[in-house]
Amino acid sequence: MSLDAGQLRELARIAGGVLDEATPYFISEIGAKEEVVKGVGDWATAADLALERQITAALTERTGLSMHGEEFGGPDLHTGVTWVLDPIDGTANYTARIPLTGISLALLEEGRPVVGLIRLPMFGEAYQAIDGGPLERNGEAMPTLQPAGLDDVTIALGNVAPKGTHGGPTPRYPFRYRMALANAIAHQALRVRMFGSSAVELAWAASGAVGAALNFGNHAWDNAAGALLLRQAGGELRDLEGGEWSLRSRSILVGRPGVVGELADLLAALGDPASYA
Structure with a gap:
């Protein structure tokens, strides 16, 4: 499968709507405690699990594409077209009610990101880009990064x-x-x-x-x-x-x-x- 610009824009639009739907729950559950211990200093909350289920179900139904999530895994990321999701990035912050936390979602085509969305719900910021398009924040195109020291x-x-x-x-x-x-x-x-x-x-x-x-x-x-x-x-x-x-x-x-x-x-x-x- 090779996705053109029109398809990427439509997939980004759908994904943005799904994340909009998930955002109120994300905000309401900040402070959730650990539910599953994954390793030394690493855990998931019930909110991580619920958000991954919700976003996965919605995207799979609306786009017909598979999902690979941090909490439940999924198909190989280097072949085909698949979504990849971190439902709560910065879980330690989220548990401690520190607002530096967000949702990260990308669409991969043969292992290369072609759609990217990051939501920072506690700051009201929504970042989005598609391959070949500009970076957008809250729906507005952002200026190109300039060189610096x-x-x-x-x-x-x-x-x-x-x-x-x-x-x-x-x-x-x-x-x-x-x-x-x-x-x-x-x-x-x-x-x-x-x-x-x-x-x-x-x-x-x-x-x-x-x-x-x-x-x-x-x-x-x-x-x-x-x-x-x-x-x-x-x-x-x-x-x-x-x-x-x-x-x-x-x-x-x-x-x-x-x-x-x-x-x-x-x-x-x-x-x-x-x-x-």
Whole structure:
């Protein structure tokens, strides 16, 4: 299947309507406690489960396309056309009633995001893009991201305390490496912020509120929608190894032209993450 621009616009419209329907429940349940423990420091609430069921059922019925969700899984993400969903991105924030949380939904075609939607319900912000179209916020086209320098922007940094610091296996990017990177960025960037939600980080990088965002993981439900938003906003997309970002990358680094290049230089100077284990 190859989707044209008209089909992508219609699928985005349908998906936006489904997320509109889910938003009141998302807002009403903030503060929900853990329901299912998925691993060390990782859990899902009853709201995660209910929202994934609701959004999956509606999209499957209205589009005839399959869903791969964070909580219940789904078909292979690298072949065919399928939705990928994180019903509550930033669950720890959501549980603590911290409003830095959102819904991330993308449509993948042969593993490449072609529709992306991020909703930040607690801020009343709805971000959307289709392949070949502009980034939109609340229905209005956003300006293209302009080049900037690292010393002029705020950087959104992913979680610096990986699961390995709590007794799990040693992660690909060890704690000492993450802290070394955070230190290097802090000495050169205007500000460093940790929002605790990939949806927030990527949406705000696409809008230009932050100069770049980087995350030490690359689950499709976390990053696919935001990566498309950045691409259509004119941003640069890489991974921490310096390659072009894709669904098969192990990490993500995105943001304004110029800023991403400076961050890539910092990463190269740090060397092999394994040497920090």
